[in-house]
Amino acid sequence: MHIAVCIKQVPDSAQIRVHPVTNTIMRQGVPAIVNPFDLFALEEALRIKDRTGARVTVLSMGPPQAEDALKKCISLGADDAILVTDKAFSGADTLATSYVLAAALRTLHEKQPLDLVFTGKQTIDGDTAQVGPGIAIRLGYQLLTYVSRIAKIDVQDSRIVVERRAEGGVQVLESRLPAVITMLEGTNTIRFADMPGMFTAARQQTQHWNREAIGITDLTQVGLKGSPTVVAQVFAPKPKAVRALRIEGETPAAMAEAFVDKLFTDYPQLEEALLEHLDQLAAQEQQS
Amino acid sequence: MEKFDVIVVGAGPSGNAAAYTLAKAGVNVLQLERGESPGTKNVQGAILYAHALEEIIPDFRDSAPLERHVAEQRMWMMDEASVCTGMTHRDARFSTPPYNRYTIIRARFDRWFSAKVKEAGALVICETTVSELLRDAQGRVVGVRTEREHGDILADCVILADGANALLGSRAGLRREIKAEDMALVAKEVLFLPKETIDARFNISGDEGVVIELAGNVTHGMVGTGFLYTNKDSISIGIGCMLGDMKRQTITPYQLLEGLKRHTAVRPLIEGAEMKEYSAHLIPEGGLKALPQLYGDGWLVVGDSAGFVNGIHREGSNLAMTSGRLAAESLVALKAAGKPFDARHLAEYKRRLDDSVIIADLKKYADVPDFLHNKPHILDVYPRLLGNAAHEMFMVDGQSKRAKQQKIYAELKSRRSLLGLLGDAYHFWRAFR
Numbered sequence: 001m002h003i004a005v006c007i008k009q010v011p012d013s014a015q016i017r018v019h020p021v022t023n024t025i026m027r028q029g030v031p032a033i034v035n036p037f038d039l040f041a042l043e044e045a046l047r048i049k050d051r052t053g054a055r056v057t058v059l060s061m062g063p064p065q066a067e068d069a070l071k072k073c074i075s076l077g078a079d080d081a082i083l084v085t086d087k088a089f090s091g092a093d094t095l096a097t098s099y100v101l102a103a104a105l106r107t108l109h110e111k112q113p114l115d116l117v118f119t120g121k122q123t124i125d126g127d128t129a130q131v132g133p134g135i136a137i138r139l140g141y142q143l144l145t146y147v148s149r150i151a152k153i154d155v156q157d158s159r160i161v162v163e164r165r166a167e168g169g170v171q172v173l174e175s176r177l178p179a180v181i182t183m184l185e186g187t188n189t190i191r192f193a194d195m196p197g198m199f200t201a202a203r204q205q206t207q208h209w210n211r212e213a214i215g216i217t218d219l220t221q222v223g224l225k226g227s228p229t230v231v232a233q234v235f236a237p238k239p240k241a242v243r244a245l246r247i248e249g250e251t252p253a254a255m256a257e258a259f260v261d262k263l264f265t266d267y268p269q270l271e272e273a274l275l276e277h278l279d280q281l282a283a284q285e286q287q288s
Numbered sequence: 289m290e291k292f293d294v295i296v297v298g299a300g301p302s303g304n305a306a307a308y309t310l311a312k313a314g315v316n317v318l319q320l321e322r323g324e325s326p327g328t329k330n331v332q333g334a335i336l337y338a339h340a341l342e343e344i345i346p347d348f349r350d351s352a353p354l355e356r357h358v359a360e361q362r363m364w365m366m367d368e369a370s371v372c373t374g375m376t377h378r379d380a381r382f383s384t385p386p387y388n389r390y391t392i393i394r395a396r397f398d399r400w401f402s403a404k405v406k407e408a409g410a411l412v413i414c415e416t417t418v419s420e421l422l423r424d425a426q427g428r429v430v431g432v433r434t435e436r437e438h439g440d441i442l443a444d445c446v447i448l449a450d451g452a453n454a455l456l457g458s459r460a461g462l463r464r465e466i467k468a469e470d471m472a473l474v475a476k477e478v479l480f481l482p483k484e485t486i487d488a489r490f491n492i493s494g495d496e497g498v499v500i501e502l503a504g505n506v507t508h509g510m511v512g513t514g515f516l517y518t519n520k521d522s523i524s525i526g527i528g529c530m531l532g533d534m535k536r537q538t539i540t541p542y543q544l545l546e547g548l549k550r551h552t553a554v555r556p557l558i559e560g561a562e563m564k565e566y567s568a569h570l571i572p573e574g575g576l577k578a579l580p581q582l583y584g585d586g587w588l589v590v591g592d593s594a595g596f597v598n599g600i601h602r603e604g605s606n607l608a609m610t611s612g613r614l615a616a617e618s619l620v621a622l623k624a625a626g627k628p629f630d631a632r633h634l635a636e637y638k639r640r641l642d643d644s645v646i647i648a649d650l651k652k653y654a655d656v657p658d659f660l661h662n663k664p665h666i667l668d669v670y671p672r673l674l675g676n677a678a679h680e681m682f683m684v685d686g687q688s689k690r691a692k693q694q695k696i697y698a699e700l701k702s703r704r705s706l707l708g709l710l711g712d713a714y715h716f717w718r719a720f721r
């Protein structure tokens with residue numbers, strides 16, 4: 001069995017700042033991490049590997065620095081890492097990205113047939129959740145989004161059963177393979193690499209595939225040219241300045257009293273509802 | 289189990305210098321760093337002294353991320369929130385390449401240095417904390433234990449480049465625990481300002497930079513100093529004091545820093561800046577007398593972990609790099625001669641240190657920590673006196689200059705007895721001679 005996991009290196013959004021003068025995002029000095037949503041996908045793939053001995057290949061389209069993110073995946077237990085990188089790919093939106101990744105996955109499939117492709121639910125820097133579906137459509141694979149659990153895999157029969165979070169409940173879906181799964185967050189916990197894993201990652205050479213390697217000739221489909229999405233403007237929303245109310249008092253009890261007073265003056269319906277509720281409670285108590 | 293010739297613990301300047309020199313010489317070396325990437329855990333002002341790095345990577349200027357070269361040095365004596373007396377040194381020779389000192393941002397610099405280490409052929413593994421040293425039955429250090437599963441790794445020699453806390457050596461009983469009296473605690477901020485604003489405020493252009501060393505009452509009478517350095521589009525500002533003093537005074541480092549930032553001489557320089565980063569870090573400032581055992585069977589200690597800091601000149605990273613290089617060169621020489629890395633042979637490292645600028649400078653200032661410790665008023669009384677004297681002399685108010693001199697002298701005497709003055713002068717001379 002062969003599983004591919006598509007990951008992206010993203011700036012750690014917790015540490016991103018907006019330039020106070022130009023309003024642009026300052027990525028300088030912000031550490032790059034594996035998109036957190038992708039780690040749930042990777043962990044799920046590694047768990048299948050633990051159970052079945054499947055081969056796990058991680059794949060990323062990105063600049064040469066993205067190699068660090070791939071190495072991290074190797075340290076956690078992935079067998080192979082491929083960086084799909086070419087100057088022509090830069091500036092890609094989700095459409096152009098899924099085009100390139102699909103081409104890379106096709107190439108990978110020729111080397112060793114794929115049964116499953118995992119992606120994260122979405123990225124923290126794009127938030128679109130479009131790349132996984134884009135890949136599935138292009139490859140003609142089954143698409144299983146927002147998967148919360150993999151219930152069963154039958155490699156012989158090429159079938160998989162998954163649980164999918166849907167509005168108002170959980171769907172149990174059975175599908176044939178190959179399939180693309182986008183993994184829901186919080187469904188597992190990524191493992192901690194052991195020392196041998198760290199050594200493997202430190203020594204492993206990541207493969208680099210450029211556009212020739214994955215047979216891309218039509219440059220209007222990739223990078224900025226292949227991206228219909230236009231960023232019209234970037235701005236930091238001005239925080240609304242609402243003056244905080246200060247409640248003063250000598251003792252905590254006095255402060256609490258002043259606070260409740262203020263609350264009930266501003267929202268009389270709240271006081272009414274509370275009194276009504278208290279009346280009901282009293283009535284219930286009398287009955288019992 | 290994995291086995292290497294040498295394991296270097298830590299990827300600061302000392303560890304990087306050691307790993308680079310070893311790898312260049314073809315030694316099989318593993319470097320372990322607990323930070324996500326080299327530099328994420330490290331704090332420095334930071335001034336980079338070119339000389340020490342030049343001896344390791346002669347053409348470092350072509351690729352290292354340098355912010356500005358230091359064109360001007362200011363020294364300020366500060367009193368309370370309003371007085372600042374100072375001196376400025378600007379010398380065209382410092383603005384002529386090759387430059388001697390640069391401001392740097394450690395996170396970037398360390399990442400660059402680490403890339404060089406990898407290029408040289410060392411195996412570098414980050415996000416991996418060494419929890420203890422592995423010892424054999426005779427107590428020889430034979431490797432390290434990391435916090436990861438299956439985490440034991442063997443080596444013929446372990447270089448401790450683990451920084452100021454020096455936890456590994458203490459835990460293994462290779463040294464005594466560090467005393468608060470020998471440690472300075474520094475709080476530092478990086479403040480963002482556009483390059484043009486920095487150039488205008490500091491009267492500089494191009495890649496020129498300014499360094500301001502701050503002393504006096506901003507440390508509330510504790511032994512310590514502050515600094516303000518210009519980077520390309522940010523300012524590094526920090527202040528620190530001896531940990532022992534801080535413990536007694538129950539003042540926090542960030543309170544000191546806030547005070548410094550509000551000082552009349554500092555505030556206009558950083559007005560409107562946005563804080564990018566806040567950090568606090570220890571500096572071992574005990575000097576020569578606080579140096580631990582520097583080598584033993586299967587181990588060496590370098591950089592801050594060995595206490596190689598010249599607090600008076602704020603030199604640390606250069607001594608770290610030089611000691612890392614000397615440690616590596618000692619090992620390379622022993623290996624070439626087919627000698628084992630036992631204590632008897634590793635004494636070679638100590639010999640090389642003794643011949644170097646590190647021990648020479650630490651010897652020169654060996655008495656300074658004691659001097660400052662016993663006479664903390666030096667940093668409190670004198671700046672105040674100096675400030676008042678300058679104020680008196682510059683104030684044109686109809687009093688004769690002679691009367692003013694008498695007033696200054698009277699204040700001097702009221703603060704410090706004549707004998708006390710003489711004593712201070714003598715001790716000062718002794719300590720810095």
Ligand SMILES: Cc1cc2nc3c(=O)[nH]c(=O)nc-3n(C[C@H](O)[C@H](O)[C@H](O)COP(=O)(O)OP(=O)(O)OC[C@H]3O[C@@H](n4cnc5c(N)ncnc54)[C@H](O)[C@@H]3O)c2cc1C
Pocket residue numbers: 297298299300301302303304320321322323326327329330331332333334335336337416417418419449450451452456474475476526569570571590591592593597602603604605606608
């Ligand atoms: C605020 C401040 C300002 C300074 N200004 C200057 C200056 O302007 N110029 C100057 O030359 N010096 C300056 N110094 C001193 C200088 O920063 C240090 O001397 C220098 O960083 C020492 O280098 P090092 O490699 O020994 O230690 P460090 O730079 O501290 O590196 C130690 C490394 O070891 C790693 N480590 C620690 N323990 C473990 C473990 N158990 N396992 C794995 N990894 C571990 C750490 O994460 C770290 O990366 C300043 C220091 C401070 C705090």
